Structures are given as structure tokens and as C-alpha cells.
Amino acid sequence: MQLPSAFIHSLQGLTGFDEEAFVDIHNAAVPVTSVRLNPIKIDETARVITGAGVKKSPVPWCANGYYLSRRPSFTFDPLFHAGCYYVQEASSMFLEQALMQTTELSNDLKILDLCAAPGGKSTHIQSLLSNQSVLVSNEIIKARAGILRDNIVKWGGANVVVTNNDPRDFERLPGFFDVIVVDAPCSGSGLFRRDEMAVEEWSEQAVTLCSQRQQRILADVLPALREEGILIYSTCSYSQQEDEVILEWLIASFDLESVPLKLQPEWNITEVSAASGSGYRFWPYRVKGEGFFMSVFRKKNATGNPEKYRPKTKALPAREAAALGRWMDISDRRFVSFGDKIYSWPAVNFEVFDFLAQRLKVIYSGVLTGALVRDKLIPDHALAMSRILNEAVVTKTALSLEQAVCYLQRKDFSVDNAGKGWQLAGFDGFPLGWMNVLPNRINNYYPKELRILKERIPDWS
Known part of the structure; x- marks a missing residue:
């Protein structure tokens, strides 16, 4: 693989950068395949990949993450389609540490995954949340939002709202979220080993444009984070402009403080410092994974509270809801109708789901149970994938x-x-x-x- 000379030059001086090791690892055919199990469907003792000779070993910073000894045909593994696991790059599973070390995940939380497609981080977040929490999984590009919805459905959780909004739209929800995750669109240099097209598309100009876009995205969404809320920023880029420079810009421009994370020495993750802040870079010759960067912040100032509103969505009448009792426990669910489709929302979060439906472009919420035809349910695929179905x-x-x-x-x-x-x-x-x-x-x-x-x-x- 021929790496651009300007790209190699841009990495000089970065903490932990070893040019020879970096070039060697990009020229070596050392594929890394990793998956993350779905804890609401399967546990680590189960056989999760069909086919002979596939062994797994743990990803050290993720409880349900595993490296595979070889890459099987996921397309022809029914358990993949059943949502038993997600094929995800191991470095990005470090999100688990950022959440666990900064947030009490047993609390009832409202979390936004802003740039969520295709769904790796959203399904990961959902696996860590309590059932009473709410995850808003957003994607601005309509076609990618559809892929995100499909992966959320496959994962089977019931406390997720999938939206198709621009980051600036979240200004309508001041101080609403406890945690915001921004896995920002980037120049993609951390994925060069997996995608040689990314090498051809890389340029210094593209890095600059990505950095500017990342700043716009962050500035637009930050008003939606509550006081003392957590911002998690990440990229799959090695570039200082997209990593350390953004870290410095956030601290200088907003009332944010960097939140350090505890690393285990055997993880071989490189900690970097910039303007009183900490970031974490994954070099592929030091970790078993691709290039990745993450930094975590706490918001110190308040930006207001969400406006008061009157619920507008009407739950299905008891008679119609009772017809669904054959399929699931309806005692802790509320059912709403959009056109001929009936969705199941968690009763505890009915008002939150309703508020989000009023303020955002929601394309999926809770569990799509199906359509009622003469008081009989025609079940939807999402109900089969969910854990609310009474099997x-x-x-x-x-x-x-x-x-x-x-x-x-x-x-x-x-x-x-x-x-x-x-x-x-x-x-x-x-x-x-x-x-x-x-x-x-x-x-x-x-x-x-x-x-x-x-x-x-x-x-x-």
C-alpha cells in the first residue's frame, strides 16, 4: 500500500507515532475481525458464528467484544441476521470505557448518538443502558438512516428512537441529553488498511474540510447537552486537525472540561495531551484494531431546559390494545398508531417519546408491532426481532x-x-x-x- 507522503509527514511528532512500524503494518496482510455479542439475546458462552474452525478471544476494553481467528461468511450465518452479534471494529468498542467511567449507567438516562449510521455505536450504547433510559439514534443522510433503523430493529431493543435530523435541529432540545456521542464524519485515515479507496481520496484539503465540518456539528449540538452532561467525541482519523485541534477548540470555545479515562497498560492505547485536555489514540501496530481517536468532556454551564409541552400522541384505546395481549405483556407498554402501523412504546417513557416525535423527524421508535386488521394483529418483522414478544x-x-x-x-x-x-x-x-x-x-x-x-x-x- 502506497501511503501519501503528505499524510506520513502530517503524523510526524504525534505521540506514539513510529513511521516504520506504521508503514509496515499497512503493508502487512494482517486482517483483524471482531464482533460484539448482543447481551439481550445471547451470552459469551454461546456459539455465535456458524462454520468450523472459528475461535474467539476477548477484546480487552469491551465485555462483549471478541476477536475472531478468521473472518467467516457473515452473510450466510443466520445468527448474524438474528441480531445475536454485530460485526464491529475493535478500537471503536472503547466507547464502553468512556461511558462506564463517566456515567452511572444504571440511572435513567437520555443519550444522543448524533452520527449513528450504520449503528455500531448505537447498538453498543443500547446494550449498556437500563430499560428505563432512552437512546436517540440519529443520522442526517436519509439512505443511511434507513440502514441504521434496520440494524436497530435487528438488535431488538425497545427504548430507542431513530431520527433523521441535521445537528442544528437539536437546538430545539436545550439541556435535554445526559450524554451526547459524536462519532464525527472524518477523512477516514484510520481505516486505510480496510479501505484502499480511502487512501486515494485522502488529501490535506479533505482533512481541513472535515475539521471545519466537525466544528460546525459540535457547535450545533452542544446546546442540547445538559449541565454536567458528558460529550464523547471520536473519529477514525489520525489527523491532528480532526483530533487534538478539535479537542483544543472545544475547551477554548465552550465551557467544557476534559475528562480523563483510566487505561490499563496492557491495552497499549496511547494517551495524548493538548491544551489541558486528554485524548486517546489507537495505533494499529500497538493495538489489535484500526486507527481511532476519542476524547471525553463534561459540560460545566447550563443552556436552559426543554420547553414544557402537552402530549399530543394518543395511546390506543384499551379494547384495541387488549388485542395485542396475545403477543406480549402490555402492562408496561403503550401503543400508538401512525397511519396503519402500531408502535409499542415503553410506558415509563411515553411522554419522552411523544416529545421527541413532536420536535424531530422520527423514522422509527420503540418496537413496530404490526398492523391491526379487524382486531387481529398482522405482526411486523421488528416484533419478531424484539425482546418484548412473548415467545x-x-x-x-x-x-x-x-x-x-x-x-x-x-x-x-x-x-x-x-x-x-x-x-x-x-x-x-x-x-x-x-x-x-x-x-x-x-x-x-x-x-x-x-x-x-x-x-x-x-x-x-
Whole structure:
């Protein structure tokens, strides 16, 4: 890999930079594959990857993170589609330390993941929060917001609101959030080993433009952070302009203080200092992961409180809600209708969800349960993926690996003794989605937009 000379020159003098080791690691074919397990669906003792010969070892700064000994075909692993794990770069899992060391995660929190697509950090945050907390997962680009929604649905949590807003829109929520995570759009130099196109697109001008955009994003969203709230800023760039310079600019321009994190020596993460602040850089020749930078801040001043409002969203009448009792426990849920779609919101956060629906462009919230047709529910895929579904009263049909892949491809397949009616198609005990078994066929309700398009089937051993 030919790294730009201007890029190498820009790294000179950075704490921990070793030019020879840096160039060598970029020229070495040393792929690193890591996943993070979904604790609401699976535990670390379970087999999480189909296929022979895949071993896992822990990512040291993330309780549910694991390195894999080789990269399997995730596309053809039903457990991937069931939301049992997320394929995520190990360095970015350091977010867990930033949250755990600065925030009491057992409290009822309101957290914003501002630049959230495709969903790695949002699903990670959701795994760490209490059920009474609320995560707002936002993406400004509409197409990427759809991918974010799909990954949130697959993960299965019920306390998330997915939005499609510009950062400046969050000025409407002064002092609303306890934590704001900004994994900012950047020049992407930390991912050169994974994406050679990023090398070709890198330029000093692009770095400058990214730095300016990062400042605009941060300035727009900071009013939404409450006093004593936590800001977590990160990039997948090595550039000082996008890392240390932003750190210095935040402290100089806003009433923020840097929050140091405790590192374990064996992690080999490099701590950097700039203008009375601390940041953390991941060099790929020191850690088992890609390039990454993070810094954490606490807001010292108040910027007001969210305005008072009257709830506008009406919950479904008790009679209609009762029809959903066959599918889930409705005692701690409230159901709302948008068009012909019925969403389940946590009762404890009904007013928060309603407030967000009034102020932001919400594209998904809680759990989409389905549509009521003559007091009967036509269940949505999201309900199958969620943990609010009462699986004890729903017929589950266990599929073999071959059948599961056919189901995920939306191909025809048959199941002996499957019974009749709505059923959960499952693999290894984990739901994949719905199918409706009729006397002469199986109607496959796996979403068309999520289906596996590839035709090559790997070795099933």
C-alpha cells in the first residue's frame, strides 16, 4: 500500500507515532475481525458464528467484544441476521470505557448518538443502558438512516428512537441529553488498511474540510447537552486537525472540561495531551484494531431546559390494545398508531417519546408491532426481532442451516410438521422472522429489502 507522503509527514511528532512500524503494518496482510455479542439475546458462552474452525478471544476494553481467528461468511450465518452479534471494529468498542467511567449507567438516562449510521455505536450504547433510559439514534443522510433503523430493529431493543435530523435541529432540545456521542464524519485515515479507496481520496484539503465540518456539528449540538452532561467525541482519523485541534477548540470555545479515562497498560492505547485536555489514540501496530481517536468532556454551564409541552400522541384505546395481549405483556407498554402501523412504546417513557416525535423527524421508535386488521394483529418483522414478544405463546419452527438460508433468501422451502398459521422461523433457538404456514405453502414474511441476494452457499460443515 502506497501511503501519501503528505499524510506520513502530517503524523510526524504525534505521540506514539513510529513511521516504520506504521508503514509496515499497512503493508502487512494482517486482517483483524471482531464482533460484539448482543447481551439481550445471547451470552459469551454461546456459539455465535456458524462454520468450523472459528475461535474467539476477548477484546480487552469491551465485555462483549471478541476477536475472531478468521473472518467467516457473515452473510450466510443466520445468527448474524438474528441480531445475536454485530460485526464491529475493535478500537471503536472503547466507547464502553468512556461511558462506564463517566456515567452511572444504571440511572435513567437520555443519550444522543448524533452520527449513528450504520449503528455500531448505537447498538453498543443500547446494550449498556437500563430499560428505563432512552437512546436517540440519529443520522442526517436519509439512505443511511434507513440502514441504521434496520440494524436497530435487528438488535431488538425497545427504548430507542431513530431520527433523521441535521445537528442544528437539536437546538430545539436545550439541556435535554445526559450524554451526547459524536462519532464525527472524518477523512477516514484510520481505516486505510480496510479501505484502499480511502487512501486515494485522502488529501490535506479533505482533512481541513472535515475539521471545519466537525466544528460546525459540535457547535450545533452542544446546546442540547445538559449541565454536567458528558460529550464523547471520536473519529477514525489520525489527523491532528480532526483530533487534538478539535479537542483544543472545544475547551477554548465552550465551557467544557476534559475528562480523563483510566487505561490499563496492557491495552497499549496511547494517551495524548493538548491544551489541558486528554485524548486517546489507537495505533494499529500497538493495538489489535484500526486507527481511532476519542476524547471525553463534561459540560460545566447550563443552556436552559426543554420547553414544557402537552402530549399530543394518543395511546390506543384499551379494547384495541387488549388485542395485542396475545403477543406480549402490555402492562408496561403503550401503543400508538401512525397511519396503519402500531408502535409499542415503553410506558415509563411515553411522554419522552411523544416529545421527541413532536420536535424531530422520527423514522422509527420503540418496537413496530404490526398492523391491526379487524382486531387481529398482522405482526411486523421488528416484533419478531424484539425482546418484548412473548415467545411462549407463539409457535416456533426450528430450521436447519440450509432451510434458514433459504428463508433469509426468501426462497421456497418446506418444513415437515410445521403446523399452521403465524410462526416464528428460528435457528438455534433465535427468531429470524415470521412465516405464515398455510395448507399448501409457506408464506415467507422476511422483509424483501433485507433478503440475502448472494447465491453462493458456503460449506455447511
